[in-house]
Amino acid sequence: MILVTGATGNIGTALLKELHAHGAGPLRGLTRDASRVTFPDGVQAVEGDFAEPASLKPALEGVRSMFLVSRLGPDADILEAARQAGVEHVVLVSSITVLTHPHLGPAGENLVVEELLGASGMAWTILRPTQFASNALMWAASVRGHETVRAPYAETALPTIHPADIASVARVALTEPGHRGRAYALTGPEPVSARGQTEAIAAVLGREVPFAEISREEAHAQMAAVFGAEAADAVLDVTGGDVNDELLRVRDTVAQVTGTPARPFRQWASENADAFR
Numbered sequence: 001m002i003l004v005t006g007a008t009g010n011i012g013t014a015l016l017k018e019l020h021a022h023g024a025g026p027l028r029g030l031t032r033d034a035s036r037v038t039f040p041d042g043v044q045a046v047e048g049d050f051a052e053p054a055s056l057k058p059a060l061e062g063v064r065s066m067f068l069v070s071r072l073g074p075d076a077d078i079l080e081a082a083r084q085a086g087v088e089h090v091v092l093v094s095s096i097t098v099l100t101h102p103h104l105g106p107a108g109e110n111l112v113v114e115e116l117l118g119a120s121g122m123a124w125t126i127l128r129p130t131q132f133a134s135n136a137l138m139w140a141a142s143v144r145g146h147e148t149v150r151a152p153y154a155e156t157a158l159p160t161i162h163p164a165d166i167a168s169v170a171r172v173a174l175t176e177p178g179h180r181g182r183a184y185a186l187t188g189p190e191p192v193s194a195r196g197q198t199e200a201i202a203a204v205l206g207r208e209v210p211f212a213e214i215s216r217e218e219a220h221a222q223m224a225a226v227f228g229a230e231a232a233d234a235v236l237d238v239t240g241g242d243v244n245d246e247l248l249r250v251r252d253t254v255a256q257v258t259g260t261p262a263r264p265f266r267q268w269a270s271e272n273a274d275a276f277r
């Protein structure tokens with residue numbers, strides 16, 4: 001049995017589909033509300049809340065491999081619950097910032113989870129993706145409303161990754177030999193800026209999408225109101241304020257692990273056009 005956590009999220013939705021399509025055996029998806037989900041035929045939806053590790057017991061029963069989205073609860077307790085349930089292999093989503101910006105708070109938290117997993121006694125594979133293409137969904141309401149997309153660091157081009165590519169790497173790591181004890185930095189196939197992403201969305205919609213660059217201060221005020229000041233600073237640093245060569249670098253890890261090149265941002269935009277219509 002493979003358990004996919006974050007099963008209704010950007011990666012988890014694609015991962016369950018891909019595991020199902022590859023006939024990966026019995027599959028289970030974790031969600032806090034099974035009444036809302038539509039998983040592929042035969043995939044079990046099981047409720048559990050990371051905030052209450054004891055609630056994960058039904059989801060973990062009989063599980064041998066697990067895809068884990070972290071930092072949504074007490075990770076040490078969640079990993080211990082998995083170990084006690086007999087989980088043998090955990091594929092963990094961390095972040096490329098553990099390599100590029102280890103001094104930042106969220107990166108430090110990811111490093112702690114990586115270390116907890118490494119010390120857990122379970123086999124591990126760590127995925128360290130860069131910024132997701134799906135982050136562009138934060139502009140969806142503005143685009144639908146024919147308003148201007150407003151973002152800082154308009155020209156900073158990062159090798160944004162399609163979440164389905166993270167899912168593809170996770171599927172391979174969960175189902176094929178040779179990926180235990182490996183940590184993979186994952187990027188998309190080409191750098192794309194916020195302005196470039198907006199242009200790609202405009203192209204699939206077949207109309208203009210106005211774009212305006214805003215200052216770090218303006219962006220910080222908006223983000224801090226939602227995530228807090230420290231998280232806002234961290235996001236702004238890694239999206240343009242303090243980028244470095246390692247963060248900007250395109251890597252071919254997705255192709256190496258899956259045998260298929262990583263998907264460009266314009267493909268994500270095309271597949272998700274309805275969210276912007």
Ligand SMILES: NC(=O)c1ccc[n+]([C@@H]2O[C@H](COP(=O)([O-])OP(=O)(O)OC[C@H]3O[C@@H](n4cnc5c(N)ncnc54)[C@H](OP(=O)(O)O)[C@@H]3O)[C@@H](O)[C@H]2O)c1
Nearest residue numbers: 006007008009010011031032049050051070095130131132
């Ligand atoms: N976005 C980026 O640029 C970026 C970059 C690097 C790394 N990451 C990492 O990627 C991960 C996010 O992946 P994603 O985009 O696929 O997720 P997502 O779309 O944000 O979805 C979050 C998922 O987590 C589940 N969830 C939330 N709170 C939960 C809780 N208390 N208990 C159980 N499940 C809970 C949700 O399930 P239900 O609502 O159905 O319960 C949902 O399936 C995070 O670990 C993040 O740190 C993101």
